[in-house]
Amino acid sequence: MSNKILEVQDLTIDIPTPSGTLHAVQKVSIHVDRGETLCIVGESGCGKSLTSLAIMDLLPKKAMRTATRLELAGESVxxxxxxxxxxxxxNRMSMIFQEPMTSLNPAYTIGDQLTEALRRHRKVSRSEARDRAVFLLEKVGITAAASRLGQYPHQLSGGLRQRVMIAMALMCGPDLIIADEPTTALDVTIQAQILHLLAELQREFNMGLILITHDLGVVARIADRVAVMYAGQIVETGSAAQIFSAPAHPYTRGLLACIPIPGKTERGAHLGAIPGIVPSLVGKMSGCHFASRCPEVQQNCTSAPIPQFEALDPGRSVRCLQAENAAMRSAGQEGVA
Amino acid sequence: MIQFALKRLGVAVLVALTVSILSFSMIYLSGDPAIALAGEGASEEDIENVRRVYGFERPIIVQYGDWLLRALQGNLGHSNYLKADVASVVFERLPTTMILGASALIFALVLSIPLGVLAAIRPNSMIDRFALTVAMIGQAMPSFWFALTLILWFGINWRLLPISGTASWQNFVMPSIALGYYVTPAVMRLTRAGMLEVLSSDYIRTARAKGLRPMTVLFKHALRNAIIPVVSLSAVQFGFMLGGSIVIETIFAINGLGFLVWESILRADLPMMQAIVLVLSIIYILLTFLADLLNGFLDPRIRVS
Structure with a gap:
């Protein structure tokens, strides 16, 4: 039996709009092992949040979802x-959302919202559920946990609310946690704490973790593997080390050039920026989605659909013709030598 | 919570005082009350007599203070027409009007909240359109005309319900529907709008992400939040219905306050009108206060801030 907690193959999400079908997510395939952190990176609107909602089957009604495979611990969901x-x-997979300020129901106490998650899925008494809630609130670093149970969301700060959300996601001891930009709405010092907490809990409970973010700094700190998304497609996947040391896709290289590195980036020098805007995903598309913004674009980039190319290294793939050519050249040279 | 309640109570008392001033000054609406009371063709001496007996010659602030003190003791004056104590007449009629108002409100809520919820769950569906139609008809139709239509069909053509009086609970069915139907649209549309907004909120997504049953999501997490503005509206509408019952009580010959107001206006029975305005206003203020408390209970954020 494999260690795979989640296996998604060819996940596609289409959203009908008045001006045509919006191909929000196109044939996305990802997998997560037990105890592994997969980071999905990409800019706003690239489909990363929709992907996570699609896994939970929480998409808005009008969004149409297809997939050839969507399995949780080997079982189709x-x-x-x-x-x-x-x-x-x-129960077996939970989700943490981006907006801790609005993700808790203002009308009910923290304790009520925590315990109802457990009592929905397990036959436990009120006091057992309460004990579990106190245990987890302490785990996520909330002091005076027992007295917090009677508080309402508006009495807590954003950081505390996100900790409550994390505790809530852990109530049933899930195999997989999907965190959709869990730190975006928090201030920077709290961001680091929450990320650290997530990584720690994931190790302790040996869960799979999908972290969705647009912050490469976050990725560098906690990812085992990375999937880079652009305009509804995964353009590159690999281990965090591979992605950061040898980015194969021009988009990934562009993203990395946008981050200042202390000691390396010169004072006063311009940070990298990717020119142009994300293409519209409405209607038919052909060729590489990144072609219009790519500094290394070639003629054949815009003609045919670009396949995901797997042979770079084990567990590594990239959706770029140039990378494929480069790999073939180097493979050829090896053959000659 | 207690602090919140006290604050609200303070506001309610202030509003009540304002209303008492307004209703006190009603006696002066038609100019000199002494002339009005003495009647047509009264001599200068008669008018002066009336003025002295009723104390109209005193400074107005003293008159108000005196009137307010007596009102607080339950003495709302004397009706010259009925030759009776105003307070006892008003409180004899009040329960009838309260029963009518309450049953009309219950009818309105029972019809409009489920319709509003259903419409919000499936916006633009058949049920939503049906609810919208019901709302538009309710809004467009004058209640006296609707009442007469009910009487015509249910009372006269089909002989299902009594058309006047207060002999049994059946007498209240048509008046309650006629009175309650008019407020249905507002409550329904507010419920629908509230539910639509709440259902698309982040915490509903959280509730679904927890795997909660659709019914739990809908009633525990959504309706509780969507209903908060409906509570305030219902209190306002209930007060409105107490006033609106003038028409309905007259049509159905129900011996309530509304009917009494109508009679008193015809008889120019000023103390009676004054007392009814005061009593209805106080009830209205009490209802608003109760709605505030209920909202404080429903929404913890109101309670603390």
Whole structure:
């Protein structure tokens, strides 16, 4: 039996709009092992949040989702019906959202919202659920946990609310946690704490973690593997070390050039920027989605659809013709030598 | 919570005082009350007599203070027409009007909240359109006309319900529907709008991400938040219905406050009108206060801030 917690193959999300179908996510394939952190990186609107919602089957009604495979611990969770899906949500996989300020119900106490997650999925008494909530609140670093149970969300700061959200996601001891930009709405010092906390909890409970972010600094700190998304497609995947030391896709290189590195980036020098804007995903598309902004664009980039090219290294793939050519050249040279 | 309640109570008392001033000054609406009371063709001496007996010659602030003190003791004056104590007449009629108002409100809520929720769950569906139609008809139709239509069909053509009086609970069915239907649209549209907004909120997504049953998401997490503005509206509408019952009580010959107001206006029975305005206003203020408390209970954020 493999260690795979989540396996997604060819996940596609289409959203009908008045001006045509929006191909928000196109054939995205990812997988997460137990105890592994996968970071999905990309700019706003690249489809990373939709991907996470699609895994949870929480997409808006009008969004259409297809996939050839969507498995949780080897068991298909694709189109299994709302009833069975709701048994899995919050139980075997949970989600942490971007907006801690609005993600908790203002009308109920923290304790109520924490315990209801457990009591929905497990036959436990009120006091057992309460104990579990106190245990997890302490785990996520909330002091005076027992007295917090009676508080309402508006009485807590954003950082505390996000900790409560994390505790809530852990109530049933899930196999997989999907965190959709969990630190974006928090200030920088709190961001570091929350990330550290997530990484620690993930190790302790040996869960799979998908972290969705646009912050490469975050990725560098906690990712095992990285999937870079651009305009609805994954353009590059690999281990965090591979992505950072040898980015194969021009988009990934562009992203990395945007981050200042202390000691390396010269004072006063311009940071990198990727010119142009993200192409519209409405209607038919052909060729490489990044071609219009790519500094290394060639003629054949815009003609045919660009396949995901797997042979760079084991566990590594890239969606770029130039990278494929380069790899073939180096393979040829090896053959000659 | 107690601090919140006290604050609200303070506001309520201030509003009540303002209303008492307004209703006190009603006696002066038609000019000199002594002339009005003495009647047509009264001599200068008669008018002066009336003025002295009723104390109209005193400074107005003293008159108000005296009137307010007596009102607080339950003495709302004397009706010259009925030759009776105003307070006892008003409080004899009040329960009838309260029953009518309450049953009308219950009818309105029972019809409009489920319709509003259903419309919000499936916006632009058949049920939403149906609810919208019900709302538009309710808004467009004058309540006296609707009441007459009900009487015509249910009372006269089909002989299902009594058309006047207060003999049994059946007498209240048509008046409650006629009175309550008018507030249905506002409550329904507010419920719908509130539910639509809440259902698209982040915490509903959280509730679903926890795997909660759709019914739990809908009623525990969504309706509780969507209903908060409806509570305030209902209190306002209930007060409005107490006033609006003038028309309905007259049509159905119900011996309530509304009917009494109408009679008193015809008889120019000023103390009676004054007392009813005061009593209805106080009830209205009490309702608003209760709605505030209920909202404080429903929404913890109101309680603390």
């Amino acid at each position: 694709f189109e299994i019906g709302e009833r069975r899906m709701s048994d899995i949500r919050g």
